[in-house]
Amino acid sequence: MVLQDLGRKINAAVADLTRSPNLDEKAFEGMVKDICHALIEADVNVKLVATLRKSIKSSVNFSNLAPGVNKKRLIQKAVFDELVKLVDPHNEPYKPKKGKSNVIMFVGLQGAGKTTTCTKLARWYAARGFKACLVCADTFRAGAFDQLKQNATKAKIPYYGSLTQTDPVTVAREGVDKFKKERFEIIIVDTSGRHRQEKDLFDEMVQIQEAVRPDQTIMVMDGSIGQQAEAQSRAFKETADFGAIIITKTDGAAAGGGAISAVAATHTPIVFIGTGEHLLDLERFAPKQFISKLLGMGDMQGLVEHVQSLKLDQKDTMKHIAEGVFTVRDLRDQLSNIMKMGPLSKMAGMIPGLGNMMGGMDDEEGSLKLKRMIYICDSMTEKELDSNGLLFTEQPSRMTRIARGSGTSVREVEDLLTQHKVMANMAKKMKGGMANMQKAQGAMQGRNNKQQMETAQKKLASMGQGMPGGMPDMASMMKMFGGGGGAGGAGGAGAGGFPGGGGMPDMASMMKMMGGMGGGMPGMGGMGGGRGRGKRG
Known part of the structure; x- marks a missing residue:
């Protein structure tokens, strides 16, 4: 997508500047020039680009900067704000109302x-x-x-x-x-x-x-x-x-x-x-x-809206996480939900940092790898799906049977179970937070006062666990898939580096699962294989 290429070029220009040991006016001029070049290549009007250039330069006046000012943060904010102005018509559209035509x-x-x-x-x-x-x-x-x-x-x-x-x-x-x-x-x-x-x-x-x-x-x-x-x-x-x-x-x-x-x-x-x-x-x-x-900073609001519109059924999984449990069936359900969200590249663009990390990853390839993981789960017995995964360690022959039934390799089955173990450990850590989320949601539902409900929602948001409408929290799901780490920093070009981006979730585990991040998931190289079901045992 051409607009993604534009984003990568702008991001690269800002990242190069913020990594520069000598952040002076000359380096700043070079960054502004690179950004303007990228915009003109994307067919943005030359006059608009000239105005943008002038605005960014006036926002960061090196001669008048106070001592101790974070120059990197100031530059990133100036670039972000001026790009927003470039596409903002400063006019609100009509908002349809429910209950009327x-x-x-x-x-x-x-x-x-x-x-x-x-x-x-x-x-x-x-x-x-x-x-x-x-x-x-x-x-x-x-x-x-x-x-x-x-x-x-x-x-x-x-x-x-x-x-x-x-x-x-x-x-x-x-x-x-x-x-x-x-x-x-x-x-x-x-x-x-x-x-x-x-x-x-x-x-x-x-x-x-x-x-x-x-x-x-x-x-x-x-x-x-x-x-x-x-x-x-x-x-x-x-x-x-x-x-x-x-x-x-x-x-x-x-x-x-x-x-x-x-x-x-x-x-x-x-x-x-x-x-x-x-x-x-x-x-x-x-x-x-x-x-x-x-x-590449994501659009978590858009992602939340998208997930809400799909009306995904995650009640059982969220109930399990609240209890500190995460079964193999829960993993399978989450893989199926990701498949329902649409093209992986579209979803990745909404998650801070993940769009850049995916690079030119092919939707078809990523989707096929997810499907192979679902085939593995589909070749398990009910007992295996509802287990915590330990019975595979105790009886390794089960993995061989599942690999044959799903048309995959034993290595792929092992990798899926390893991913499940990581997420199960994360569910244990999240147990207390999910319990607090449910209490807060209960408090919201038990109050009629609009102001009190808004206060409760803000509390949920500050916990990083809640979301309007009582839907399962996408942030929790992302933590579950990504190990819960926060990797953003003011100096980076990712989500943490830009204003409003927040800390970028650690998506390494999720990317390994989907086949990204340097060569993909071990054992997932062969794209062949059927989807037969193994012998139930």
């Missing part, structure tokens, strides 16, 4: 990915408890309704459209009226686009707006157009007066950085960015979180 209308040129993005957004809201639906008012493009119908069926989202009605205004009005009567909370209207900006397209947009009176109009824009995004968004703004933008195809667009910064210059909020073709490849855009993720 929120009509969202999509506009944009043909080929930008409107229809696919409509379904992605409907699914995103549905996963967060909204009653969402789709209306296809694109009667211009042949096959538009069929595409929306297929996407909506796959995402299990109700839809409305017509194969006979050619008037898009009539279809839009009828669809919105129907879903309003049925008390849908998110009604997304997909409109037609053209290959270029035409008077007919703009007239149609205005007519549909007047017919459905949307609460929010979103323009969908292809990220590959780069700096042209500013002119295009201004033209649509004058006609449709949209309130937000979704930028698509940022996964491979060399001009993605240009599109994001250009749109920010129009002071129109970007609400989401499309990061791929699948239904889950839609990420909420927030300037600070975007830059944090870009620089």
